[in-house]
Amino acid sequence: MDELELHEPVLVKEVLDTLSPAPGKVIVDATLGHGGHSLAILSQLGGEGLLVGIDRDPQMLATARRRIEAAHVPESCYKLIVADHSQLPQVLAETFPNPRVSAPDGFLFDLGPSTPQLLDPRLGLSWQSDEALDMRINPRLAGPSAADIVAAWDEAELARLFRVHTDERWAGRIARRIVEARAREPIRTGRRLGEIVAGAIPRKAWPPRIHPATRVFLALRIEVNGEYRTLESALPVAFEWLRPAGRLVVISFHSGEDRRVKEFMRAAVTPAQAPWPLPQGEARATARPVTHRPLVAGEAEQARNPRSRSARLRAIEKI
Numbered sequence: 001m002d003e004l005e006l007h008e009p010v011l012v013k014e015v016l017d018t019l020s021p022a023p024g025k026v027i028v029d030a031t032l033g034h035g036g037h038s039l040a041i042l043s044q045l046g047g048e049g050l051l052v053g054i055d056r057d058p059q060m061l062a063t064a065r066r067r068i069e070a071a072h073v074p075e076s077c078y079k080l081i082v083a084d085h086s087q088l089p090q091v092l093a094e095t096f097p098n099p100r101v102s103a104p105d106g107f108l109f110d111l112g113p114s115t116p117q118l119l120d121p122r123l124g125l126s127w128q129s130d131e132a133l134d135m136r137i138n139p140r141l142a143g144p145s146a147a148d149i150v151a152a153w154d155e156a157e158l159a160r161l162f163r164v165h166t167d168e169r170w171a172g173r174i175a176r177r178i179v180e181a182r183a184r185e186p187i188r189t190g191r192r193l194g195e196i197v198a199g200a201i202p203r204k205a206w207p208p209r210i211h212p213a214t215r216v217f218l219a220l221r222i223e224v225n226g227e228y229r230t231l232e233s234a235l236p237v238a239f240e241w242l243r244p245a246g247r248l249v250v251i252s253f254h255s256g257e258d259r260r261v262k263e264f265m266r267a268a269v270t271p272a273q274a275p276w277p278l279p280q281g282e283a284r285a286t287a288r289p290v291t292h293r294p295l296v297a298g299e300a301e302q303a304r305n306p307r308s309r310s311a312r313l314r315a316i317e318k319i
């Protein structure tokens, strides 16, 4: 693969500082991608450590494998697994059959799609795409595509989706315009949806630096790929499998994701504020904060890698 098509990892130093991989430790990179973070972690694990890399996209994982092999990492130091986060309980049970002997010292989640996935025209994730409005990043996903949702959901459901998933202020107007437009002609491409959404928002209310349809596309991607549902179930599973003093590190890229990460971590640190069922029904704190505020990319990284501008890293340590 051309180096230019590689996903550039964000906040690498911050990941190493908070995850603190060290010789002999066991780290699960639950979003392996092209292995940028994993390579940095492996460089600190030594010959006795183990990195378990998980990704649902076999193409991303194949590239990560090639890069790890090219770095001459001994085979005994890593295990790469194609799986979705919804399969984490089984994957972890198979990988760590005796948790008293071997269990994760750290978990990393670097959420959302990778750069090559975002740019893949076949997924129809962009308002510039003339391909089918699909958005199913996981090719095995059986649920509806974005085009199915846009064609079938009623106006109130669409408005709620945009409002609840991404706080879209103009959700009602956008939903109405979609319903009017699809009555004339089916909405088949990202470009067509982008035009309809842009036309629904008054021009003076367009956000300054992003396309006016950004939030609507994000809401559809989140729904089509079940991103919030998977995140809400994966974090407690990962936390449960951590060894005491193990670290959970999560990088999120938009406010809906970050809110869920923050709520989960706050509940583990201060159970009285738990909005969700507590890990293992605990009534006392099960974690201490590693980051008190989210870590963000410095100016130099933001200038070099625009994707890092929205990255927020939060971490807790299991007690």
Ligand SMILES: C[S@@+](CC[C@H](N)C(=O)[O-])C[C@H]1O[C@@H](n2cnc3c(N)ncnc32)[C@H](O)[C@@H]1O
Binding pocket: 007, 008, 009, 010, 030, 031, 032, 033, 034, 035, 036, 037, 038, 054, 055, 056, 057, 060, 083, 084, 085, 086, 110, 111, 112, 113, 114, 115, 230
């Ligand atoms: C932002 S990229 C990670 C990049 C990686 N840290 C690197 O340095 O190359 C996120 C990766 O997580 C994977 N992913 C996203 N959601 C997933 C899920 N529910 N289950 C498994 N993998 C997932 C995506 O396929 C993607 O490759």
